[in-house]
Amino acid sequence: MFDSLTDKFDSIFKKLKGHGKLSEKNVEEGLKEVRMALLEADVHYKVVKKFVGDVKKRSLGQEVMTSLTPGQQVVKIVNDELAQLMGSSHEDLNLSGSGLGSGPVSIMLVGLQGSGKTTTAGKLAVLLRKKGKKPYLVPADIYRPAAIDQLKKLGKQLDVPVFPSSAEMNPVQICQEAGAAAHQQGCDTLLLDTAGRLHVDEELMVELCRIKDAVRPSDILLVADAMTGQDAVTIAKSFDDALDIGGIVLTKMDGDARGGAAISIKSITNKPIKFIGVGEKLSDLEPFHPGRMSSRILGMGDVLTIIEKAQSMFDKKKTAELERKLRKSQFTLDDFRDQMVQIRKMGSLDSIISMIPGIGKSKQLKNLKVDESELARTEAIISSMTPQERRQHTIINGNRRKRIAKGSGTSVQDVNRLVKNYTQAVKMLKKLNKGGMRGIGRGMMPF
Amino acid sequence: MIWNFIMEFNWFKKKKDKNEDKPLEREISELPDSDQPAGFFNRLKKGLSRTREILSTDVNELFEGKRKMDDDMLEELEEILITSDIGVQTTMDLMQKISEKSSSISNADQLKGALKEEIRSFLNVQALTAEEITTKPYVIVAIGVNGVGKTTTIGKLAARYTAKGKKVLIVAADTFRAAAVEQLAIWADRAGAEIVRHKDGADPASVAYDGIEAALARDVDIVLVDTAGRLHTKVNLMEELKKIKRTISKKLYAAPHEILLTLDATTGQNALSQVKLFHEALGVTGIAITKLDGTAKGGIVISICNNFKIPLKYIGIGENIDDLQDFDPVQFTDALF
Numbered sequence: 132m133f134d135s136l137t138d139k140f141d142s143i144f145k146k147l148k149g150h151g152k153l154s155e156k157n158v159e160e161g162l163k164e165v166r167m168a169l170l171e172a173d174v175h176y177k178v179v180k181k182f183v184g185d186v187k188k189r190s191l192g193q194e195v196m197t198s199l200t201p202g203q204q205v206v207k208i209v210n211d212e213l214a215q216l217m218g219s220s221h222e223d224l225n226l227s228g229s230g231l232g233s234g235p236v237s238i239m240l241v242g243l244q245g246s247g248k249t250t251t252a253g254k255l256a257v258l259l260r261k262k263g264k265k266p267y268l269v270p271a272d273i274y275r276p277a278a279i280d281q282l283k284k285l286g287k288q289l290d291v292p293v294f295p296s297s298a299e300m301n302p303v304q305i306c307q308e309a310g311a312a313a314h315q316q317g318c319d320t321l322l323l324d325t326a327g328r329l330h331v332d333e334e335l336m337v338e339l340c341r342i343k344d345a346v347r348p349s350d351i352l353l354v355a356d357a358m359t360g361q362d363a364v365t366i367a368k369s370f371d372d373a374l375d376i377g378g379i380v381l382t383k384m385d386g387d388a389r390g391g392a393a394i395s396i397k398s399i400t401n402k403p404i405k406f407i408g409v410g411e412k413l414s415d416l417e418p419f420h421p422g423r424m425s426s427r428i429l430g431m432g433d434v435l436t437i438i439e440k441a442q443s444m445f446d447k448k449k450t451a452e453l454e455r456k457l458r459k460s461q462f463t464l465d466d467f468r469d470q471m472v473q474i475r476k477m478g479s480l481d482s483i484i485s486m487i488p489g490i491g492k493s494k495q496l497k498n499l500k501v502d503e504s505e506l507a508r509t510e511a512i513i514s515s516m517t518p519q520e521r522r523q524h525t526i527i528n529g530n531r532r533k534r535i536a537k538g539s540g541t542s543v544q545d546v547n548r549l550v551k552n553y554t555q556a557v558k559m560l561k562k563l564n565k566g567g568m569r570g571i572g573r574g575m576m577p578f
Numbered sequence: 579m580i581w582n583f584i585m586e587f588n589w590f591k592k593k594k595d596k597n598e599d600k601p602l603e604r605e606i607s608e609l610p611d612s613d614q615p616a617g618f619f620n621r622l623k624k625g626l627s628r629t630r631e632i633l634s635t636d637v638n639e640l641f642e643g644k645r646k647m648d649d650d651m652l653e654e655l656e657e658i659l660i661t662s663d664i665g666v667q668t669t670m671d672l673m674q675k676i677s678e679k680s681s682s683i684s685n686a687d688q689l690k691g692a693l694k695e696e697i698r699s700f701l702n703v704q705a706l707t708a709e710e711i712t713t714k715p716y717v718i719v720a721i722g723v724n725g726v727g728k729t730t731t732i733g734k735l736a737a738r739y740t741a742k743g744k745k746v747l748i749v750a751a752d753t754f755r756a757a758a759v760e761q762l763a764i765w766a767d768r769a770g771a772e773i774v775r776h777k778d779g780a781d782p783a784s785v786a787y788d789g790i791e792a793a794l795a796r797d798v799d800i801v802l803v804d805t806a807g808r809l810h811t812k813v814n815l816m817e818e819l820k821k822i823k824r825t826i827s828k829k830l831y832a833a834p835h836e837i838l839l840t841l842d843a844t845t846g847q848n849a850l851s852q853v854k855l856f857h858e859a860l861g862v863t864g865i866a867i868t869k870l871d872g873t874a875k876g877g878i879v880i881s882i883c884n885n886f887k888i889p890l891k892y893i894g895i896g897e898n899i900d901d902l903q904d905f906d907p908v909q910f911t912d913a914l915f
Contacts, residue, residue, distance in 0.1 A: 167666055170666055171665070171666045171847055173663075173846030173847055173848070175661075176657055176660055176661050243844065244725070244727070244869065245724070245725025245726055245727060245842060245869075246725060247724065247725055274897075275761070276733075276760070276764035276765060277757040277758075277760035277761035277762075277763075278757070278761070280756070280760045280761075281755070281756045281757035281760075281761070282756075283757075284756035284778075285756050288756070329869075329871060356725065356842070356844070356845070358723075358842075358846060358849075359844050359846060360663040360844060360845055360846025360847065360849075360877075360878065361660075361661050361877075362663070362844050362846075363846075366844070383723070383724060383725075383809060385809060385811070385812075386723070386809040386810065386811050386848065387810075387811045387848065391846065392846070411754075
């Protein structure tokens with residue numbers, strides 16, 4: 132997602148790091164490129180100007196000149212400034228209640244056409260349900276053909292109730308009536324999916340204000356496309372001025388957009404980016420962590436996100452047990468398979484790999500595409516082994532291999548390869564253990 | 579142009595009686611008065627007003643209290659250009675040309691004239707060829723990332739062709755997004771086009787195959803294939819598109835005749851990456867840029883023309899059915915300044 136920006140910074144700082152000591156000229160040269168990189172990443176030019184100015188002020192002072200590793204110091208300053216720009220911590224949905232008494236609370240989704248409001252509504256429903264809430268989807272887009280159908284279908288897929296809007300109704304009326312309907316169905320959180328509109332379309336902006344006044348939503352989220360250009364700032368500002376939004380959802384972050392919009396929107400509106408959409412599946416919505424994002428831009432990877440993702444998916448007990456086994460080098464084929472199953476639960480491997488620090492820099496690994504069907508095959512092979520074989524791979528002889536291949540619908544060669552890979556992984560683990568294994572970050576990826 | 583307009587106007591009259599759909603009513607009520615081509619230009623002008631503001635007002639300010647182009651001024655100009663989403667690379671190209679001329683530029687009007695000339699030369703790289711449809715059926719496949727307006731563009735194209743008396747078949751190969759088929763069906767109904775559809779989740783290539791088969795059987799002039807939006811970086815989804823293309827050409831030699839990439843004008847520099855990757859995978863033959871209304875910067879149009887030799891065929895500036903028009907470089911640069 133921020134990969135391209137990360138690439139840029141990588142090459143810039145390589146230049147800076149190459150110098151023994153940093154002269155004023157070096158700093159200026161480096162910052163000029165930082166400026167270009169940010170501009171090319173669609174960060175708004177005013178934001179860039181201020182950012183570069185701030186970094187320059189701090190870099191040219193004593194801090195850098197007297198430091199032993201000036202390059203690192205500049206990297207740190209850029210990182211700090213970026214982190215400051217992006218905000219400090221993740222802000223969650225505001226569900227503190229509406230101005231209308233104790234009824235269900237509403238979350239309003241607004242944005243331009245095609246920014247992904249309806250899909251985000253579906254994704255938020257999943258997220259809310261995970262938190263133990265009872266979401267209720269309200270389609271209020273009467274303009275786009277079949278927009279209501281789209282949300283109804285999503286609701287059906289997710290088994291979340293949907294307000295039976297129709298294109299003949301008025302959006303304000305829909306949102307008002309939906310409250311009572313949700314209450315009746317025992318739902319506590321309404322997700323209002325409004326029609327996409329241009330921020331310059333006054334008539335439709337007024338409609339949004341009327342919905343807001345009628346419903347008093349506890350949170351208003353602006354759904355914006357991560358690929359938006361310089362205009363991101365104007366869009367965010369117009370919606371914020373009209374509605375006083377509570378936060379932003381950035382969608383389509385799984386593309387190669389440099390994500391400059393995130394920086395611009397945040398610094399101009401000063402409203403938090405609450406979530407990011409990272410894929411086509413309805414579970415692909417992540418909380419946005421600003422601090423982590425800025426270190427990611429600087430190529431430090433995002434270890435925290437992986438760990439958190441792993442923790443929410445992995446069974447904690449199993450993880451602890453696994454770590455114990457890893458330490459003792461008793462990593463059996465059974466564990467190998469468990470790992471695979473759990474990793475697959477976390478989402479596509481590509482997205483996980485891209486989060487590992489250092490990989491952003493490695494050209495070979497960057498173009499590595501993980502073949503997920505290969506994983507399925509491996510799983511089938513292990514499943515075709517007897518429990519004893521899984522515990523002790525050394526007993527797997529020729530005859531057993533033939534049987535396993537037949538059982539899993541693969542060839543003996545496939546089985547051979549798996550056993551070889553596994554033995555290598557075990558060897559590697561032994562070495563790692565000697566070097567001191569710590570933390571789940573490494574334990575997660577034993578192969 | 580005039581003929582087009584008359585056809586379209588008639589079409590609208592016809593529809594108005596038949597279709598009482600609410601959204602269409604809104605469209606009709608917003609329909610401009612009789613001088614349509616000029617109306618389009620005005621709306622285009624309005625759409626690009628922000629960019630124009632930047633290009634003219636800011637350029638004017640550059641010269642306040644100054645008589646000559648200097649380095650500071652060039653730097654400021656660079657910033658102005660970047661702000662309109664023209665992109666760093668294209669801005670650099672423009673700047674180089676301008677600085678070569680800088681000695682002869684002494685006031686804002688001259689600078690604007692020079693800019694306009696250079697920008698037009700970028701846009702003119704691809705001369706606009708009149709749409710010539712000789713084969714039948716003529717197959718157009720619409721591709722693009724999510725939410726750029728593929729389905730709407732197809733709906734508008736269908737309306738244009740039916741208004742010209744062509745028999746149009748729409749193929750709903752977006753089987754992924756919920757209710758995409760329904761959305762397309764409504765457009766087909768409005769445009770008076772036929773539609774081939776499968777169930778949600780069906781293999782898009784098989785829908786495309788059936789679509790071509792139906793087109794051949796029903797003696798259709800134009801086939802419009804709608805595909806699911808996808809990010810250009812998703813390898814597996816790009817493979818799916820390639821498969822759709824292969825399937826179509828297996829059934830009908832030399833088809834698809836047009837791979838139309840739809841882009842959202844509010845997109846920033848990522849649009850270039852979209853064009854590049856879609857082109858590498860499928861060989862894009864034409865580009866449509868949507869949502870040029872609002873405050874869209876339009877600079878990306880210049881950037882795309884400068885970086886790729888792919889004809890920019892259509893621009894969309896609004897939700898009205900007639901708001902999709904052929905791209906005209908002269909008209910566009912005139913609207914820009």
